[in-house]
Amino acid sequence: GLFCQEVRWLADTDGFHYVSITYGPLYVFFLFSRIIIPYTLCIYTLVKAIRERSDRQVNHQYWTILGISTLPVIMLIAYVFKLVVVFDLTPVTLAISMSLVVIVVWSRRNYDFRHLAAEKVLESLGDGVIALDDHDRLVSYNRAAANIFTRLPSHKLGENIRVVEGFREEMLNEDIPQSFSINEQHYESHSKHIIDENGKIQGCVILILDMTDIKAYINEIKRVRRQAEKASIAKSEFLANMSHEIRTPMNAIIGLTEVLLRKEWQPEEQKFLLNIRSSGKALLKLINDLLDFSKIEAGKFEISKDTYEIGQMLRDIQVIGSTRIGEKQVELKMDVAEEIPRFLYGDALRIRQVIINIMNNAIKFTEEGSVTVKVALQKREKEKVQLYFSVKDTGQGIRQQDLERLFDAFTQVDIKKNMGKEGTGLGLAISRQLVELMGGELSVTSEYGKGSEFYFTLWEGIRSEECVGDFSEVKEQQEEEANVFTFTLPEAKVLLVDDNEVNQCVAEALMEPFGMQIDIASNGQEAVDSVRQGQYDLVFMDHFMPVMDGVEATKNIRALGTEYARSLPIIALTADAVQGVREEFFAAGMNDFVSKPIEMPEIARVLRRWMPEGKICGSSAGRR
Numbered sequence: 224g225l226f227c228q229e230v231r232w233l234a235d236t237d238g239f240h241y242v243s244i245t246y247g248p249l250y251v252f253f254l255f256s257r258i259i260i261p262y263t264l265c266i267y268t269l270v271k272a273i274r275e276r277s278d279r280q281v282n283h284q285y286w287t288i289l290g291i292s293t294l295p296v297i298m299l300i301a302y303v304f305k306l307v308v309v310f311d312l313t314p315v316t317l318a319i320s321m322s323l324v325v326i327v328v329w330s331r332r333n334y335d336f337r338h339l340a341a342e343k344v345l346e347s348l349g350d351g352v353i354a355l356d357d358h359d360r361l362v363s364y365n366r367a368a369a370n371i372f373t374r375l376p377s378h379k380l381g382e383n384i385r386v387v388e389g390f391r392e393e394m395l396n397e398d399i400p401q402s403f404s405i406n407e408q409h410y411e412s413h414s415k416h417i418i419d420e421n422g423k424i425q426g427c428v429i430l431i432l433d434m435t436d437i438k439a440y441i442n443e444i445k446r447v448r449r450q451a452e453k454a455s456i457a458k459s460e461f462l463a464n465m466s467h468e469i470r471t472p473m474n475a476i477i478g479l480t481e482v483l484l485r486k487e488w489q490p491e492e493q494k495f496l497l498n499i500r501s502s503g504k505a506l507l508k509l510i511n512d513l514l515d516f517s518k519i520e521a522g523k524f525e526i527s528k529d530t531y532e533i534g535q536m537l538r539d540i541q542v543i544g545s546t547r548i549g550e551k552q553v554e555l556k557m558d559v560a561e562e563i564p565r566f567l568y569g570d571a572l573r574i575r576q577v578i579i580n581i582m583n584n585a586i587k588f589t590e591e592g593s594v595t596v597k598v599a600l601q602k603r604e605k606e607k608v609q610l611y612f613s614v615k616d617t618g619q620g621i622r623q624q625d626l627e628r629l630f631d632a633f634t635q636v637d638i639k640k641n642m643g644k645e646g647t648g649l650g651l652a653i654s655r656q657l658v659e660l661m662g663g664e665l666s667v668t669s670e671y672g673k674g675s676e677f678y679f680t681l682w683e684g685i686r687s688e689e690c691v692g693d694f695s696e697v698k699e700q701q702e703e704e705a706n707v708f709t710f711t712l713p714e715a716k717v718l719l720v721d722d723n724e725v726n727q728c729v730a731e732a733l734m735e736p737f738g739m740q741i742d743i744a745s746n747g748q749e750a751v752d753s754v755r756q757g758q759y760d761l762v763f764m765d766h767f768m769p770v771m772d773g774v775e776a777t778k779n780i781r782a783l784g785t786e787y788a789r790s791l792p793i794i795a796l797t798a799d800a801v802q803g804v805r806e807e808f809f810a811a812g813m814n815d816f817v818s819k820p821i822e823m824p825e826i827a828r829v830l831r832r833w834m835p836e837g838k839i840c841g842s843s844a845g846r847r
Contacts, residue, residue: 225249241576265292280481291320297441351410351431354417359384371405371431394429402434409434462514469510470798471723474819480730481823485736486781493847507820512649519656526660530686531562534697537598540578544594547586555586558597559694566606568684569717573657578612578666580650581677585616592617592674606685613678621669629667630655707827713738715838720750720760720776721796726819730763730796733821737830747776754780754788761833764813766804773797774811781812792833796821 229245266289298316300306329413342363345352351368357363361380369375374388384390393401394412401412403699413430444619480500488496499549515524537559544555578596585594602609621629656664658679669675691697717739721727742757744750748771750764762780764773771779777793793806798819806818814833817825831839 227659256420262292276478294320338528351429351432352431353384353431355384355429356426359427360757361387362426366544369433371408371410371433395427396426410436428591439575443455459538466510466514468798470819471726473503473507474798475725475729477507477820478733482729482732503820509649512653515653515657516649519653519660522703524656524660526570526573528568528570528684530566530568532565533567533571533598534559534565535692535724536571536575537551537596537694538697540575540582540596541581544582544586544596547583548594551586551589552591553586554593555582556593556595557694558595558599560599561598561690561692561694563598563610563691564685564687565689566685566687566693567608568686569681570661570674573661574612574681576616576627577654577657577679580654581614585618585675585677589618589674594618599681608685609680609682611680612623613676615674615676617674620671620673620675621667622671626667626669630665707823708736710827710831710839710841711736712760712830712834712838713840715739715760715834716752716758717741718744718753718757718762719796720744720747720762720768720773721765722746723765726765729823733823734826747771747773747779750776751779751783754791755783758787759791760835760838761830762791762793763817764793766795766799766808774807777808777811777813794829794833 225247227244227250228247231243231245232240233243234240244726263374270289293352295316337460345363345365348365348367350493351365351371353361353364353368361382363380364375372387372389384395385392389403389405391401391403393399394403395414395417399414400512402546403410403412411432411434413432415428415430416424417426417428419425477500480496480503483636484493484496484500485693494616539559539749539778540556541557548555582594582596590719593616595613597613599611601611651665658681659680663679663681665677665679667677670790715737715755717734719727719730719741721743722745731743742753742759744753746768747764750762750773751771753759754762764777765778767772768776773795780788780791782788792815795805796819797804797814797816808816815829
């Protein structure tokens with residue numbers, strides 16, 4: 224036949240039987256097409272892989288396969304050249320070689336589905352992955368890593384990673400992220416050791432994250448934050464300017480009304496003047512609320528703690544509440560625990576503000592019944608006590624669905640029912656934030672149509688073991704206004720520095736009963752010149768003025784170098800009442816602060832404190 228011409232069964236001289244095959248022309252074709260050409264291609268592929276890869280472990284595996292695959296060729300050559308006289312061992316050797324190759328491949332898991340799947344996953348990752356052996360030599364990497372380090376494919380596996388362009392030594396540090404940039408792209412690398420079951424380090428894997436979009440996002444957040452900060456600064460400056468501009472005419476309205484109220488008027492005229500003063504103070508409270516809210520929102524509000532007498536504070540709150548009730552059929556009750564320490568350490572001004580805000584709301588929405596202010600001692604630990612404050616009313620109450628937004632700024636609930644009742648919706652929002660700043664939490668319970676209760680707890684320091692006792696025995700302070708003009712200053716000489724003629728007129732009129740000589744300066748430079756030329760007992764200094772402002776004028780006065788200039792009391796008298804101005808005034812050398820609109824008790828306080836004792840007539844109060 225064409226494949227085998229003759230097949231014979233023969234026996235040698237020793238009696239050993241064997242098959243003798245004489246091949247035909249198709250056998251040669253089969254030999255080349257089915258064995259020699261495929262085998263040559265396999266050998267070529269193995270040799271090329273060995274040359275391209277410098278990984279020792281992989282190369283050893285390839286050399287093993289190459290050696291095994293060469294055995295059938297050796298046996299074939301031996302048979303062709305009659306080195307093996309009797310038998311053609313090529314088929315047997317080929318079968319054995321194929322079995323050995325399968326064993327080697329399977330033992331190395333070259334075609335294990337799990338490894339192929341893992342390799343596929345790594346290739347699909349958008350982040351770069353580089354695997355190294357224990358000598359920091361390249362084992363593998365994915366497409367993303369090659370896109371990051373563009374010269375990586377030009378290096379053979381098995382080469383040290385340090386030869387790759389752009390790679391940094393720090394990237395090998397485990398658990399220490401490294402940031403770097405290549406071609407204006409931003410990356411972050413994370414390295415992790417590969418440890419076998421015996422605890423030996425076999426290599427490491429480096430994960431390279433593309434941080435370009437994240438960094439752009441962070442930069443955008445920073446840009447927006449800077450814009451927000453600028454907007455916040457602009458808002459603060461706007462509020463400061465508006466506060467100053469509104470307080471200036473308010474100073475005239477309230478101040479001149481005070482002057483007029485010193486005279487005798489017909490009952491109706493007296494009522495008109497009282498209404499003007501009351502409306503002015505209501506507007507002033509609104510301005511103060513806006514400033515407080517702005518400072519709290521900007522994180523610039525500071526709690527100022529000092530020793531205070533809680534019984535007296537609560538008595539003052541009771542007086543204010545009683546005045547607020549007026550002719551309403553509402554009873555204001557005070558429930559104060561007797562065992563509370565009399566003198567405490569905390570921010571009495573802000574506690575007072577919160578209670579008054581809540582109490583005024585309760586009175587506003589209670590047409591008849593009662594409003595109860597309660598203060599109880601909950602806990603006592605060494606030098607501090609936890610106090611429970613509550614304001615309970617029998618008013619209209621709050622609907623359940625309105626409770627969630629009750630403390631939102633500029634929000635009023637149940638508008639239809641509360642139409643005509645004054646309020647900006649800031650009082651409760653400010654109160655809650657003030658309580659939180661003091662370490663507490665303002666809460667509310669309410670039943671619609673029956674009333675509400677607002678309550679909070681605060682830790683306050685103890686400054687005295689003496690207790691409040693029976694609250695009904697706490698004496699009411701005399702009206703401060705009644706104590707204002709209990710002394711005169713006929714020999715005192717005061718310099719009033721203000722650029723506004725109306726403010727000059729108001730201040731002169733308000734302080735006229737003290738009998739002082741008041742000189743006027745319209746700007747800071749005139750004030751410096753007046754102090755240099757004359758002798759004054761005290762200076763009232765405005766802040767914003769043309770030519771030279773009050774802060775600079777104060778510094779220049781202190782810099783005159785004389786003992787008189789260094790010790791001269793300078794009192795800030797300004798409509799600028801935003802956070803931080805007091806510190807600025809004191810840093811410049813001012814001694815005290817009075818805000819506009821001018822409150823006469825404050826003027827009396829600074830005069831008592833800073834005037835020479837020898838020039839105060841008719842007062843036993845003396846210097847405080």
